[in-house]
Amino acid sequence: MTEIVSLPDVSIASLGAAPHEGLHGGVAxxxxxxxVHRGHTSLLxxxxRLADKLSGPAIAxxxxxxxxxxxxxxAAPKRLTSVAExxxxxxxxxxDYLVVCRTSRDLxxxxxHEFFDALIRDNLKCRGMVEGENFCFGKGRGGDVQLLRTLCAEHQIEFEIAEMASxxxxxxxxxxxxxxxxxxxxAAAAQMMATPHRISGVVVHGDARGRTIGxxxxxxxxxxxxxxxxxxxAGHAIIKEQSYQAAIHIGKSPTFQSGLANKVEVHLLDFSADLYGQTLTVEFIDQIRGIIRFESADALTTQLHKDLQSVRQLLDQEPKT
Structure with missing residues (x-):
């Protein structure tokens, strides 16, 4: 995996305190x-390419x-991916490196100008930079790509603007x-990200109603x-690096009038083991249907059999990697 490097402080006080010499002379x-959607991947x-040209590490x-x-x-948005993801x-x-700067009011x-000196020149000692045309930096988003181009030119740092992706x-x-x-x-979100959306969570005890109906x-x-x-x-459940086809239910259980709006329940196909307390990752491929209230548990059970058949058919058609 790309190495994660943490910079606990990027401030005037830390000028010159580069934590990792392998970062020096790279392109950031x-x-x-x-x-990490398609717009990001184009930039990366x-x-x-510029890092190869300058014979240095590539840094995000x-x-x-x-x-x-x-x-x-x-107003903070819920994140799509963890730093590790x-x-x-x-x-x-x-x-080569994903540099994680701790956000603080000082930063x-x-x-x-201070931001450029602290991070780009002193901590990373960059030889090149690549940014999107809408990039802004510094207090109040006071710097734009034109200022960045000027600062890079003054310090012999090669600068490129990345093309916008759609x-x-x-x-x-x-x-x-x-x-x-x-x-x-x-599925449409995955097209933009070039990879399916993933969530990870800890398996906890529920009401066990699913088990009672098979x-x-x-x-x-x-x-x-x-x-x-x-x-x-329809998706995949990943446990200890082993992947299983899965049907995922998100939301309330209107048939039993229970559950929360964001409740996540995962049924692993062809799997039988105790998962309580373990971390499970779920990868979403496509939606099978919306949430429906059924008149009885038997009617729900009939639909669940159909759902699993739909999941198998959809996932069996995926390209083999």
Missing amino acids: SIGNFDG KQTR CLFDPHPIAILRPD RARRMKPFGI LGLSA AAGQSISSTRIRDLLAAGEV FPTANLEQIDVVIPGAGVY
Whole structure:
């Protein structure tokens, strides 16, 4: 996996305190990279190409938590991917290091010039940079790509603007992906991310109602990324690096008038073992149907058999890797 390097402080006080000499002389791209979507991957590939040209490491740099979580906590978006998942997704694009800067009010208070000196020159000692045309940096987003180009030129740092990527005529953004997931359109979201959306959670005890009707489920909690909208999905459940076909139910259980709006239940096909207390990762492929209230448990059981057949048919058609 792409190596994750943490910078606990990027401030005037830490100038010159580079934590990892392997970062020096590389090409960096700064952003949030949530979801590592197709727009990000285009930028990351360009970063890798420039790094090869300059014979240095390719570096992606993000801030955790998201700056909005510090400045306007109530407006902070739910993240699409954990830092570890972002590093996993970056590896195929040749990124050597994912640098994680701890977000603080001191960091957010740096002017554009101070930010450039602290991170780009002193901590990373960059020889190149790649950014999107809408990139802004420094206090109040006071710096733009034109200022960045000027600063890079003054310090003999090669600078490139990344081309904007789109899908089906629409610009690709983490916000757009969140909207698709909220609508249950996980396949369309995957097209923008170039990989299925994943969530991970700890398996906890539920009401065991699924087991009583022959469809035991793993109930997930402690999920810290976006959960798709209510519906029944086909996907994969990954436990200890082993993948199983799965049917995933998200939302309330109207037939039994129970559950929460974001309750996640996973039925692993062809699997029988105790998962309580373990971490389970779920990968969403497509939605099978919406949430329906059935008149009886028997009617629900009949539909669940149909759902599992649909899941098998859909997943069996996936390209083999």
